[in-house]
Amino acid sequence: MRVLITGITGFAGSHLAEFLLTQPGVEVYGIERWRSKTDNVEHIKDRLIMHECDMRDASSVRKVIETVRPDRIFHLAAQSFVPTSWKAPAETLMTNIVGQLHLFEAVRQIGITPRIQIAGSSEEYGLVHPDELPITETNPLRPLSPYGVSKVGQDLLAYQYHHSYQLHAVRTRGFNHTGPRRGDVFVESNFAQQIAKIERGLQEPVVKVGNLQAKRDYTDVRDMVRAYWLALERGEPGEVYNICSGETHSIESVLQSLLKLSSATVRVEPDPARMRPSDVPLLHGDPAKFQRRTGWRPEIPFETTLRDLLNYWRERVGAYAERV
Numbered sequence: 480m481r482v483l484i485t486g487i488t489g490f491a492g493s494h495l496a497e498f499l500l501t502q503p504g505v506e507v508y509g510i511e512r513w514r515s516k517t518d519n520v521e522h523i524k525d526r527l528i529m530h531e532c533d534m535r536d537a538s539s540v541r542k543v544i545e546t547v548r549p550d551r552i553f554h555l556a557a558q559s560f561v562p563t564s565w566k567a568p569a570e571t572l573m574t575n576i577v578g579q580l581h582l583f584e585a586v587r588q589i590g591i592t593p594r595i596q597i598a599g600s601s602e603e604y605g606l607v608h609p610d611e612l613p614i615t616e617t618n619p620l621r622p623l624s625p626y627g628v629s630k631v632g633q634d635l636l637a638y639q640y641h642h643s644y645q646l647h648a649v650r651t652r653g654f655n656h657t658g659p660r661r662g663d664v665f666v667e668s669n670f671a672q673q674i675a676k677i678e679r680g681l682q683e684p685v686v687k688v689g690n691l692q693a694k695r696d697y698t699d700v701r702d703m704v705r706a707y708w709l710a711l712e713r714g715e716p717g718e719v720y721n722i723c724s725g726e727t728h729s730i731e732s733v734l735q736s737l738l739k740l741s742s743a744t745v746r747v748e749p750d751p752a753r754m755r756p757s758d759v760p761l762l763h764g765d766p767a768k769f770q771r772r773t774g775w776r777p778e779i780p781f782e783t784t785l786r787d788l789l790n791y792w793r794e795r796v797g798a799y800a801e802r803v
């Protein structure tokens with residue numbers, strides 16, 4: 480089975496590649512842009528088949544699809560940081576929505592019939608009212624950022640291509656997921672990185688924070704990528720599924736849990752630059768539909784995930800400190 484991961488050099492993509500390499504009979508293909516950072520897959524790169532491609536360029540996407548002719552596509556390539564989507568909204572919509580359009584058109588025009596997973600997001604729900612919790616797939620979509628809008632666009636484009644052209648697309652709405660290799664801009668990873676730097680004396684003992692009142696439903700990335708795989712193996716084409724643990728944590732409690740794992744004494748300081756024009760206050764998902772269909776259950780407790788994440792940063796920061 481030829482499996483293509485767009486976004487393989489990213490956080491979830493690299494974990495998905497690791498997972499797929501444990502599956503019998505699977506060849507893992509990935510794409511990278513000519514200046515992509517490939518650190519996340521360096522340890523497995525000799526087992527991957529990489530192609531150069533930019534999702535924003537239709538001809539480059541078409542060429543890869545024609546060459547690989549994948550049986551499965553996991554479409555993870557995206558501009559995934561919410562704050563960047565305010566600074567570069569057009570670029571976010573272009574990469575996320577138009578990039579996916581290029582993928583669909585390439586598949587359609589070449590005439591292959593792969594199964595395609597579309598990585599949507601809980602950010603599509605955006606503003607959710609207290610009486611709508613936990614969030615099911617039928618909840619109205621009220622995105623609060625250009626990023627959220629881009630994910631709604633991707634989601635609906637997959638819906639439409641399924642109905643218009645019978646594309647075997649399965650839409651997943653992933654809630655927050657984290658673990659080792661999580662990008663340092665995302666909140667729990669950023670806090671863990673700051674703590675690791677403070678432990679090494681590379682940062683004054685002040686942790687900078689944004690909105691600590693927000694609440695998010697966290698899943699370990701290793702559970703998340705197993706869910707993506709099951710979405711294509713057992714999910715119904717055209718359908719949409721929440722992937723989440725159903726366990727919600729305030730950002731304040733995430734910070735406190737990380738601080739408990741460290742002996743560092745720190746001061747917490749609000750940083751106005753970390754506030755957003757509109758923040759999604761609360762995400763608490765209902766994974767029942769996906770669980771019924773696939774039997775998936777998250778297995779890794781959140782404490783383990785946070786410990787692994789902090790240890791990841793301790794290693795990286797330690798290696799950096801030794802170099803300088």
Ligand code: GDD
Nearest residue numbers: 559561600601602654655664665666688689690693730753
């Ligand atoms: N990034 C960041 N940095 N966020 C902070 C900080 C900080 O210093 N302090 C508080 N926050 C708050 C944000 O305002 C937000 O409410 C919450 O922490 C989580 O922020 P992020 O970690 O940046 O993630 P996100 O929830 O906006 O988006 C992530 O999850 C989505 C799924 O729900 C991303 O991974 C998206 O790509 C993904 O789709």
